[in-house]
Amino acid sequence: RKEVEQDPGPFNVPEGATVAFNCTYSNSASQSFFWYRQDCRKEPKLLMSVYSSGNEDGRFTAQLNRASQYISLLIRDSKLSDSATYLCVVGSGASKIIFGSGTRLSIRP
Amino acid sequence: GAVVSQHPSWVICKSGTSVKIECRSLDFQATTMFWYRQFPKQSLMLMATSNEGSKATYEQGVEKDKFLINHASLTLSTLTVTSAHPEDSSFYICSGLGGLAGSEQYFGPGTRLTVT
Numbered sequence: 001r002k003e004v005e006q007d008p009g010p011f012n013v014p015e016g017a018t019v020a021f022n023c024t025y026s027n028s029a030s031q032s033f034f035w036y037r038q039d040c041r042k043e044p045k046l047l048m049s050v051y052s053s054g055n056e057d058g059r060f061t062a063q064l065n066r067a068s069q070y071i072s073l074l075i076r077d078s079k080l081s082d083s084a085t086y087l088c089v090v091g092s093g094a095s096k097i098i099f100g101s102g103t104r105l106s107i108r109p
Numbered sequence: 110g111a112v113v114s115q116h117p118s119w120v121i122c123k124s125g126t127s128v129k130i131e132c133r134s135l136d137f138q139a140t141t142m143f144w145y146r147q148f149p150k151q152s153l154m155l156m157a158t159s160n161e162g163s164k165a166t167y168e169q170g171v172e173k174d175k176f177l178i179n180h181a182s183l184t185l186s187t188l189t190v191t192s193a194h195p196e197d198s199s200f201y202i203c204s205g206l207g208g209l210a211g212s213e214q215y216f217g218p219g220t221r222l223t224v225t
Contacts, residue, residue: 032212043202043216044153087153091212097143101152 023088132203139205
C-alpha cells in the first residue's frame with residue numbers, strides 16, 4: 001500500500017460545479033498536510049496547508065480527518081483556471097515528506 | 110512568499126557528459142532542500158534530501174555516485190548528473206523547506222534535462 005494515495009482522475013466537471021478530492025495516508029504519526037497544485041510542465045505550487053480544524057481560502061476548503069487518515073479538498077464554483085493536477089502532501093517531520101501521485105482536474109466550459 | 114530559483118531552466122547535453130543544476134532559496138534560508146524528478150505524466154519522485162553542511166540522504170534506487178548533491182550553504186544546493194544517459198532525461202525540481210513552521214515546501218521552477 002502506498003503511503004499517500006489519491007484518485008488519479010481525471011475529474012472532468014463543468015464550470016461552476018463543486019468538486020472534491022480525497023487523499024488517504026497510512027502513517028498515523030503524520031503531522032503536516034498540504035495541498036499543492038501543479039500545472040502542466042510547471043513546478044508544484046502550495047495551494048493550502050491543512051489544519052486539524054480545517055481551513056478555507058475563498059472557494060477552496062481543506063479538511064483533515066485523523067481518525068480515518070484522510071484529507072480532502074473541496075473546490076466550489078469551479079473556474080476554467082482551476083484545471084490542474086492537485087497533489088496531496090503528507091509530512092512526518094521536516095525531512096519525511098511524501099507526495100501523492102496527484103488528481104487531475106479538468107474544468108470544461 | 111518564499112522564492113526558489115533553479116538554473117538552468119533547460120539544458121541539452123550529450124550522452125556521457127555531466128550537468129550541474131543549481132537550486133537557490135532567494136528570500137529564506139533552507140536548511141533542508143529536496144531534489145525531485147518527474148517524468149512526463151507521472152508524479153514527482155523524491156530523489157534525495159539535502160541538508161546544509163552534511164551528506165545528502167538518497168532514496169532507494171537513486172545512485173548517489175551518479176547524482177551528486179552538494180548543499181554548501183543555507184541558500185544553495187546543487188545536483189550534478191554525472192555521465193548522463195538518455196534515460197536521465199527528465200524534469201528535475203528542487204524545493205526548500207520554509208514557512209512559519211518550517212514544514213512547507215517551496216519549489217523551484219524546474220530544470221528540463223534532455224540527454225541526446
